[in-house]
Amino acid sequence: MEKVFIDLDKKSYFIHIEKSILNSISDYIGNADKWMIITDKNVDCLYGEKVLGGLKGKEIHKFIIEPGERSKTFSTVEKILNRMIEKGLTRKSKIIALGGGVVGDIAGFCASIYMRGISFIQIPTTLLAQVDSSVGGKTGVNMILGKNMVGSFYQPEAVIIDTDTLNTLPxxxxxxxxxxxxxxxxxxxxxxxxxxxxxxxxxxxxxxxxxxxxxxxxxxxxxxxxxxxxxxxxxxxxxxxxxxxxxxxxxxxxxxxxxxxxxxxxxxxxxxxxxxxxxxxxxxxxxxxxxxxxxxxxxxxxxxxxxxxxxxxxxxxxxxxxxxxxxxxxxxxxxxxxxxxxxxxxxx
Ligand code: ADP
Ligand code: ZN
Missing domain, CATH: 1.20.1090.10 (Dehydroquinate synthase-like - alpha domain)
Known part of the structure; x- marks a missing residue:
């Protein structure tokens, strides 16, 4: 197991890097009253079941977006937030971002504004997200007049990197x-x-x-x-x-x-x-x-x-x-x- 400690002014957390770590995900994500997994269609097909399996016994909801940058909009964020309210997520709930940079950016943004901020966990599944976008706390969405123009700096509670997920990456x-x-x-x-x-x-x-x-x-x-x-x-x-x-x-x-x-x-x-x-x-x-x-x-x-x-x-x-x-x-x-x-x- 490789670990990186992220030590920031107001928050510190670990990045866990390991082959097949998705099989023991519950060891790294703490507790919550409810969970919302945000993922995209491709990643859900490949790894959705595995993550669900690891969260056994928990109240889990899932929001699946269309893959690709075009989903990174306010309109998607609004739909996710509405679903979270509908399902009764509270400040004790947690979001799991399962996917590439697009999912991470949207899910992190939702986590940063839902009830003025709830906890979120990054599970990056692209190499780009694993080495770059899942670390550092930038979240956001694209606007018609500019990419990543609206967002927040918001750090996750943990980042979990399963190197196995790279095997399916184009x-x-x-x-x-x-x-x-x-x-x-x-x-x-x-x-x-x-x-x-x-x-x-x-x-x-x-x-x-x-x-x-x-x-x-x-x-x-x-x-x-x-x-x-x-x-x-x-x-x-x-x-x-x-x-x-x-x-x-x-x-x-x-x-x-x-x-x-x-x-x-x-x-x-x-x-x-x-x-x-x-x-x-x-x-x-x-x-x-x-x-x-x-x-x-x-x-x-x-x-x-x-x-x-x-x-x-x-x-x-x-x-x-x-x-x-x-x-x-x-x-x-x-x-x-x-x-x-x-x-x-x-x-x-
Ligand atoms: P990035 O991480 O480069 O910002 P995206 O979030 O847009 O990119 O993901 C790029 C594409 O790869 C999307 O179509 C996504 O569904 C797909 N994808 C993400 N993770 C995996 C994976 N582990 N295996 C196969 N496809 C994946
Ligand atoms: Zn870059």
């Missing part, structure tokens, strides 16, 4: 998770980047020992960054490496063409290229980042999108200051820095 979703994993190596820990590079094949084959190690390390890095800056006023911004360009690509393609992690992989490539162009990093280090990204098989060709349209989309990001766009660029191995750039200074 390859595209696995690569998506790899985007965030590579990111952690570049922003925080060069040795970790090397570990990823050396074990890429084993990782893509979901070899158990390496998966647990990788997931744990990412959670530890994220925990360290988030505990220093829960509300993203400073250092937490480094987690946005690859995301300035990545988000622009996602939004220009209406979130249909790339998974989040694929967009981040492409974004990291071009942001590393910018860093090389600005002379922050050596050619040799750039090549190393390039090789890892290329070996994940995502096409880096973005010629069809004009720089203007991408920059236009970046301008809408809530992270900008005084009309300048915030980029997190590699500075040296395992270190990045924020650079605020005017339109004309953005070159890749």
């Amino acid at each position: 390859k595209k979703e696995l690569i998506s998770g790899m985007g965030e994993i590579v990111k952690y190596g570049v922003i925080w820990d060069y040795d970790f980047l090397n570990l990823i590079e050396e074990n890429l094949e084993n990782i893509l084959n979901l070899e158990e020992v390496i998966m647990k190690k990788i997931i744990k390390k990412c959670c530890e890095i994220k925990a360290e960054v988030v505990s220093k800056d829960e509300r993203e006023l400073g250092i937490r911004k480094i987690l946005n490496f690859g995301h300035t360009i990545g988000h622009a690509l996602e939004s220009t393609t209406a979130y249909k063409r790339y998974t989040h992690g694929e967009a981040v992989l492409i974004g990291m490539y071009y942001e590393a290229l910018m860093a090389k162009g600005y002379g922050y990093i050596e050619d040799e280090y750039f090549k190393e980042i390039e090789n890892i990204i290329k070996s994940l098989g995502v096409s880096l060709d973005i010629e069809e999108f004009s720089n203007d349209s991408l920059i236009e989309s970046m301008m809408k990001d809530k992270k900008n200051k005084d009309g300048k766009i915030s980029f997190i660029l590699p500075k040296k191995k395992g270190v990045v820095k924020e650079v605020l750039l005017n339109r004309g200074e953005i070159l890749w």
Whole structure:
């Protein structure tokens, strides 16, 4: 069993990482008068029964959403909250988020506002959610005018990661998770980047020992960054490496063409290229980042999108200051820095 302790100002909790941990889930979730499992159709078919089995003897309700980002709306939140009221959930009840980032974001948001906040437990089932979105307490929904524009910072009571769930994950979703994993190596820990590079094949084959190690390390890095800056006023911004360009690509393609992690992989490539162009990093280090990204098989060709349209989309990001766009660029191995750039200074 791998464990990561998350120690924040007002709350601390554990991330438990283990193969087949879903079989003994009741050891990790404490007590409640009623439970509401929030999941999506795909995940429910695969793991719904297993989780129900682990919660034997408890009053359990379940809300199943359509898979995909398009469910992440206020309208879904309202339906879930209505169901919770209908079923009589109280402040002593708990929500279980069973699924990928979409489920985690919605369920966490519902938990944060139902009766001004009830407890929730994250059971992330995508690699991306296991290494990134389930840790750190960001919850929220998309608005017509912007993704993740409304939400809250709200920490779970525990995170339970069953590495078995990765076995059913489509390859595209696995690569998506790899985007965030590579990111952690570049922003925080060069040795970790090397570990990823050396074990890429084993990782893509979901070899158990390496998966647990990788997931744990990412959670530890994220925990360290988030505990220093829960509300993203400073250092937490480094987690946005690859995301300035990545988000622009996602939004220009209406979130249909790339998974989040694929967009981040492409974004990291071009942001590393910018860093090389600005002379922050050596050619040799750039090549190393390039090789890892290329070996994940995502096409880096973005010629069809004009720089203007991408920059236009970046301008809408809530992270900008005084009309300048915030980029997190590699500075040296395992270190990045924020650079605020005017339109004309953005070159890749
Ligand atoms: P992310 O975690 O990348 O934010 P989503 O929550 O949108 O993404 O999940 C991506 C897709 O993967 C969804 O269609 C979801 O139903 C599906 N999914 C989630 N977990 C699993 C799993 N363990 N096995 C198979 N499919 C899964
Ligand atoms: Zn991300």
